Amino acid sequence: MTARDVKKVVLAYSGGLDTSVILKWLQTTYGCEVVTFTADLGQGEELEPARRKAEQAGVREIFIEDLRETFVRDFVFPMFRANALYEGQYLLGTSIARPLIAQRQIEIAEMTGADAVAHGATGKGNDQVRFELAYYALKPDVKVIAPWRVWDLTSRTKLLAFAEAHQIPIAKDKRGEAPFSVDANLLHSSSEGKILEDPAVEPDESVFQRTISPEQAPDRPTVISIDFERGDPVAIDGTRMSPATLLTRLNALGRENGIGRLDLVENRFVGMKSRGVYETPGGTILLAAHRGIESITLDREAAHLKDQLMPRYAELIYNGFWFSPERRMLQALIDESQQSVTGQVRLKLYKGNVIVIGRESPHSLYSMKVVTFEEDEGAYDQVDAQGFIKLNALRLRLGAMAGRRGGTL
Amino acid sequence: MTARDVKKVVLAYSGGLDTSVILKWLQTTYGCEVVTFTADLGQGEELEPARRKAEQAGVREIFIEDLRETFVRDFVFPMFRANALYEGQYLLGTSIARPLIAQRQIEIAEMTGADAVAHGATGKGNDQVRFELAYYALKPDVKVIAPWRVWDLTSRTKLLAFAEAHQIPIAKDKRGEAPFSVDANLLHSSSEGKILEDPAVEPDESVFQRTISPEQAPDRPTVISIDFERGDPVAIDGTRMSPATLLTRLNALGRENGIGRLDLVENRFVGMKSRGVYETPGGTILLAAHRGIESITLDREAAHLKDQLMPRYAELIYNGFWFSPERRMLQALIDESQQSVTGQVRLKLYKGNVIVIGRESPHSLYSMKVVTFEEDEGAYDQVDAQGFIKLNALRLRLGAMAGRRGGTL
Amino acid sequence: MTARDVKKVVLAYSGGLDTSVILKWLQTTYGCEVVTFTADLGQGEELEPARRKAEQAGVREIFIEDLRETFVRDFVFPMFRANALYEGQYLLGTSIARPLIAQRQIEIAEMTGADAVAHGATGKGNDQVRFELAYYALKPDVKVIAPWRVWDLTSRTKLLAFAEAHQIPIAKDKRGEAPFSVDANLLHSSSEGKILEDPAVEPDESVFQRTISPEQAPDRPTVISIDFERGDPVAIDGTRMSPATLLTRLNALGRENGIGRLDLVENRFVGMKSRGVYETPGGTILLAAHRGIESITLDREAAHLKDQLMPRYAELIYNGFWFSPERRMLQALIDESQQSVTGQVRLKLYKGNVIVIGRESPHSLYSMKVVTFEEDEGAYDQVDAQGFIKLNALRLRLGAMAGRRGGTL
């Protein structure tokens, strides 16, 4: 792709120094028009400065959108129906935001007649993959520009020099190197790089931006209830809320109670291990609550099938395959399972702990009558257990008779 | 199986009221000799009373064994190599003990020439299945007696009447009904039944026997290190310990810090949901530590393959298929993966939280040189990412060109 | 369940000797009314004799139904969307028919106010499980009578004696023992038992009822085309047909060309191995054709996901879990995948062989432009392959650098 090839490019623009440099670099390198797209996904930054900076850079088509409800309703909640955890622990806060940004970039490209898109993700990370797989899946002929992979601004010094040369204002605190890199949205904040690169060293308290520490959290628990309908949370303490409002409220509850910190070494799709420090206060509560309501409303084999497929589903989202046939197929299976996942979970939040203390549902499959240690009036015939065991054991017995004792092969 | 058929039976005997009644009932019902087997799996009860009671009941062959090291080394640790969690949460403390008890019963049956075995598990639970599948897999022609499924002592009143009629001493606190049922071993304690049967009601603090509550735990964190070799923990804070000693130490650490409580509605193999309250203090720490050391020593695809198979492996153990070809096959796969899972993890224990704060290993696959945000001296070529993404996207692009935008089908 | 408990029972009634004996035995044992249900699933027997015999036995509610279209459309075709093969080979011809029969029995029970259902499957086979799991899933309080498991007519002699004692006509050829047992429907015929019980001995040609042998098949191939729409076949050689008509036609084509025989030792759900001889002429053609059309219309990862889940799906159907949450979830995933599985496959049928010789589709994902050995005008950039390989190799390289050469662990 030579400079001439690009007519108009839609840039995922935060308004920060890096994407401001990218904006200028795109204009100067490709001589093309740049459309900026800035989304509010709950990252907690004001968006108007981005508009002003884009205007100053001569951008004529500026898109600034509040996507928080879309983000939570169409991306976060479907993912939580799967109880998705990457590598057993990570709630995928960054991964799940990328497809939405990419989708809007492509929609804006279609609207504005742009032939290219650009993002500010680096060449070593997962985000470049997530952005670009989504771009290509949604608009297969789109031209993709990933400045960090191609330009020669390969050091902080060069970047700052470029900024100065092009009158891009540099905030005071951006002069020096940030001690680590941050990504944030309504679901989580992640911190990684630089001072966090040694996995043998505990992250400093200053790394955490979104939760107080368990030690600092109140000495008394907070008890809440969450209502679910068909797998999605709809109310806290009986008050119905929109998806983004609900997650925002959970975030506040999590923050106060020191909930949702994770210090993890994970495996990137591009092949290396990296260390991330995550804060997902509301999501951590939500996962526990969702598992809680599923525990009484979901059939055993439905739950086990979900559990077996979850790692694959989480891997797909982590790797950037949200807009793929296989993710859609798994989503169909997961959504099918959630029809009766309705009811209420009560939870105790206390210094980093999320403890389920009660679950109720009009669709509960839990039968006290059957399970009871007391007389059950014939709901369950204990004699059946013998036949059940005998036939489950038959192949093992035949194996043992053939000399393969204890299930040896 | 008629009464005549049984010559000699090996009973899993705790010395408590229930198995004492079973002992007598076996003697009177089958007119057969009973061999008792009492194992120390770390349940925290003295075993000598069991010997005395068995002698009083006229038992001539009494086996009392300390199996704690065997239990932890050959059952608990292999299971933890898999990071096994049943239904995403349960550490399988009861499930993993049953195969060992069953195995010893069968070995004792072979030694003593017994043709039958008996256990005290009820007809509604999983334990009957776990015991009996193991019996049959190890000795396919064994006769199995499950008194709770066949006798007519179907109420507490009848049971006590039988005990009195046969001069079985009844401890004062056994006169009344226990408010819930308990199982314990070195890995965990479980409580279930009766006052715990309503999953909407929080368990009373009195249910917990093995951990103090997070609220009562110290206000300052405890920091420890655990060393691993080939997937198994071998030392705490630099001190090498035998498996059972190590787990005992972790239990103490967990207890003091309010770690390892779980209130769960789970799905039994026999088909109903049940509610269990579990305390697994040491195991909870161990799982976090094992995941921690794996995070820097295990290859990504090795880790993901393990994660994908873990739910099945956990299900097998929960359902009682420890002695089965499929468990052995999965174990071979898991053990193959652990060869370099060696190194040290540091953890902070604080009021219910287990927080990994550092990992180091001579076999680490984590490369600061590759992952760094700084210059990496060519360890990783960012240009490669473009080809990587382009080819990963190719099928999605071809799909979109064929009208299937966004990975639709 | 005592005799008194049953008021009215719906019997799956073929009109043959065995179910005629069952009919009478139900009447005499339970003193209850019997409703007969006889279905045409394409087994190739006349149904009117069943009506006459039922009338003679005093049955007042007789249901005789042609379910062939329902069978193929709602059971066979959904299953073939999954390319389901049990144990890599068996097309599940018997398994897939049972849920439909059971479903109709339950519907008839609801209509006629019956409280019980009965079937003629033996106590060693899979069919009893398939019938009864479906009964219970559809009507959880239904009473199930499985005469073969409970009566004392445990030998052929006793059965014939009972028949004679009750004036049940015995066809001449039923006097002696059948040399093997047969099940048939529009999808397949199975033969098993008795002379087929030794898996070391080849089945005699006389066993096969539905296909000529490859040796006897014509010396010249038959070429056909099958059109698919959204995963289901809709036309043969351009002629649209209803599901049952289409499968009937494929059966004729298969029969003539010696297609679809299978001699298999399989593993039953009840725990033992058994040997079955199957003939699935049309189904064998259909599987090849479906795989053929999928090969050009299905995305790679969609196809691989299906392949990975297929064994589990097939196992569910074999084991009798058609009416289960987990089968429905998998079906949702499979059906989601079939939206563009539309097009035409051409096949050569020749002496047992089904050879795909051409596939075409308006939704084809096969791109000659991309795949060509010739110049592709930039459709694919070979340089991308280097980055793709380098990043796929990165973790292996890092592993090798850490001393784990060749992917060792």
Place this chain on the structure above:
Amino acid sequence: MTARDVKKVVLAYSGGLDTSVILKWLQTTYGCEVVTFTADLGQGEELEPARRKAEQAGVREIFIEDLRETFVRDFVFPMFRANALYEGQYLLGTSIARPLIAQRQIEIAEMTGADAVAHGATGKGNDQVRFELAYYALKPDVKVIAPWRVWDLTSRTKLLAFAEAHQIPIAKDKRGEAPFSVDANLLHSSSEGKILEDPAVEPDESVFQRTISPEQAPDRPTVISIDFERGDPVAIDGTRMSPATLLTRLNALGRENGIGRLDLVENRFVGMKSRGVYETPGGTILLAAHRGIESITLDREAAHLKDQLMPRYAELIYNGFWFSPERRMLQALIDESQQSVTGQVRLKLYKGNVIVIGRESPHSLYSMKVVTFEEDEGAYDQVDAQGFIKLNALRLRLGAMAGRRGGTL
């Protein structure tokens, strides 16, 4: 990588025109020494011409090796233990040969002090990936040269011009374009490209090189027996043979009987679909035989676990991850399963059909006593089936009672 960087390169050299051009191109482009490695994997070509040509090109270190036994014993047989089929059909004949060639190249590089390796695979195919992943996994710092991705000999004309300019002899039949491309080894031949690129068109009979057509095969079946030991074939018709000898013999038997042809559209790892025509005569027989012996010697759940993991295992081999942790882990699981897969299978080969007609084993798990339709003397208690079914149905009944009839969710 600039030309200067390469000191000595080991080339996978067939002696044909293409790799002869590559040999010269490497010498002229990199000014480096080239070591040639030519392996006999059973492709059916003489190797001595390769030596002569290499000598003529001035190569001083020439390695020519007969690797047939290694290939079959250490690569083909382990893979067949898994019943590996890619996309349900392809026996992976090309895929499985690449890791061995790559492994020897790296070993030769170590021996000769070479710092680079080169192969003749194109930039669109899977083979480049398979070669290079193996290279990197075995020698992470190796330099890899893939001429087809980097040179400018991008057309046949240019290639021939280069050959002429460098006095590389061009066989007469290489002047024109080959009508398709061929790969061959002891396991299979593949043909693809050019005249085979349209998947709607049947391949011409002339494409097939290794099998006669079913139509031309003898009118009478050939019956053979194959003996297995621990999962691997060891004898045909009672005659023990080395691995390569045995596969050679099976190839001859397959060839004569028109066995092992496959016309397939498959999904490449690099992202596009391609059409291949494969001939795997011996392998096709072997797969059927191995499934046959497993059917009586393998436990049900062991077999099902293998079936569930097989697609992933096959995918790994297809994608080039033979030398990876995850392949080794799966191999450990598979090998664990094969300990008793010992015995004899008899097969009928007839015009493209491979029909198992008998299986016998000293470790058979098939019990005629248990399975029989006749009296079984108590080997199986039919009454057990009721309890087995009742408890398997329990969750479905509880679901139906909660309003979820028929396993709805």
